[in-house]
Amino acid sequence: MTIPLPIPPCANRDGLSGLSCERFEYASTMATTLLAPVKTERQILEHSMSEDDPNANTQLPSEVGEQPRWGPRHRGAQELAELYSPGKRLQEWVCVVVCCTLCACAGFLMARYIHADASLLLAAIAGVLTADFASGVVHWAADTWGAVDLPIIGKNFIRPFREHHIDPTSITRHDFVETNGDNFAITIPVLARIVWQLLMYDVFTIQEQFHWIAYWYLCCIFVAMTNQIHKWSHTYFGLPAWVVWLQEWHVVLPRRHHRIHHVAPHETYFCITTGWLNWPLEKLHFWSTLEMIIEALTGCKPRADDMKWAQKRS
Numbered sequence: 001m002t003i004p005l006p007i008p009p010c011a012n013r014d015g016l017s018g019l020s021c022e023r024f025e026y027a028s029t030m031a032t033t034l035l036a037p038v039k040t041e042r043q044i045l046e047h048s049m050s051e052d053d054p055n056a057n058t059q060l061p062s063e064v065g066e067q068p069r070w071g072p073r074h075r076g077a078q079e080l081a082e083l084y085s086p087g088k089r090l091q092e093w094v095c096v097v098v099c100c101t102l103c104a105c106a107g108f109l110m111a112r113y114i115h116a117d118a119s120l121l122l123a124a125i126a127g128v129l130t131a132d133f134a135s136g137v138v139h140w141a142a143d144t145w146g147a148v149d150l151p152i153i154g155k156n157f158i159r160p161f162r163e164h165h166i167d168p169t170s171i172t173r174h175d176f177v178e179t180n181g182d183n184f185a186i187t188i189p190v191l192a193r194i195v196w197q198l199l200m201y202d203v204f205t206i207q208e209q210f211h212w213i214a215y216w217y218l219c220c221i222f223v224a225m226t227n228q229i230h231k232w233s234h235t236y237f238g239l240p241a242w243v244v245w246l247q248e249w250h251v252v253l254p255r256r257h258h259r260i261h262h263v264a265p266h267e268t269y270f271c272i273t274t275g276w277l278n279w280p281l282e283k284l285h286f287w288s289t290l291e292m293i294i295e296a297l298t299g300c301k302p303r304a305d306d307m308k309w310a311q312k313r314s
């Protein structure tokens with residue numbers, strides 16, 4: 001009986017030289033790595049909340065029992081929701097009003113300089129990419145480092161990120177002010193500078209620098225819209241048809257795409273404006289490399305506080 005011998009992967013065969021075969025193997029390994037899903041369907045099902053299943057038909061009885069892993073009945077999520085204070089609400093209201101006023105003023109002052117040309121399209125694309133990257137950096141920093149018990153920033157700015165991981169659909173129950181207040185706040189200094197430039201510079205200087213002004217203005221618009229887009233990515237019922245269309249064509253963050261971030265332990269896919277940068281940043285190991293460097297320098301464990309809240313199930 002002849003036993004079939006395995007062909008060595010880099011044997012000379014079919015006229016391929018050893019070198020080209022090695023290249024072929026390298027290329028196919030690269031392709032396999034690049035095409036491999038970031039999270040498998042099984043990981044998504046087992047380690048993230050089934051937001052598209054409000055009756056929990058796809059969850060095991062143990063998952064929906066006395067100590068749910070996710071959702072509004074999670075003890076940690078309830079505790080975090082109770083920390084939303086009237087002071088925080090006031091700050092959000094002020095930021096929404098100031099941001100909208102500055103946005104309207106800047107838009108009005110810019111109107112006479114706008115020409116629909118390639119530089120405006122370039123400013124829009126660069127603006128959206130910057131906003132997507134900025135959303136990833138802020139989201140990664142708040143998810144990975146710090147703690148709810150830190151003074152001022154803990155309760156006001158880190159708390160919503162912790163709550164969002166253990167009760168991802170809580171965002172769909174937040175109103176416009178709670179959803180968008182913090183993102184609107186980030187844009188205020190930049191919008192204030194744009195308004196100041198448009199009021200103080202002469203016409204020639206504004207025309208000369210208009211592509212930069214347009215870039216920063218559009219970037220602010222996309223940053224301000226980011227958490228609304230994020231909220232839509234958690235809304236599985238009753239979304240307007242035009243939003244679903246934008247999600248399906250990946251103009252804004254799609255629902256299935258964002259589900260990858262919500263697979264515990266929430267260590268990837270942090271960009272939430274369009275999510276265009278998620279795949280390349282993951283393949284470049286961008287976030288994990290940053291975490292390794294910070295952990296080596298400070299000794300802090302990434303997501304230690306996030307884990308602590310996830311475990312507060314009773």
Ligand SMILES: [Zn+2]
Binds near residue numbers: 161
């Ligand atoms: Zn997150």
Ligand SMILES: [Zn+2]
Binds near residue numbers: 164168230258262
């Ligand atoms: Zn989310």
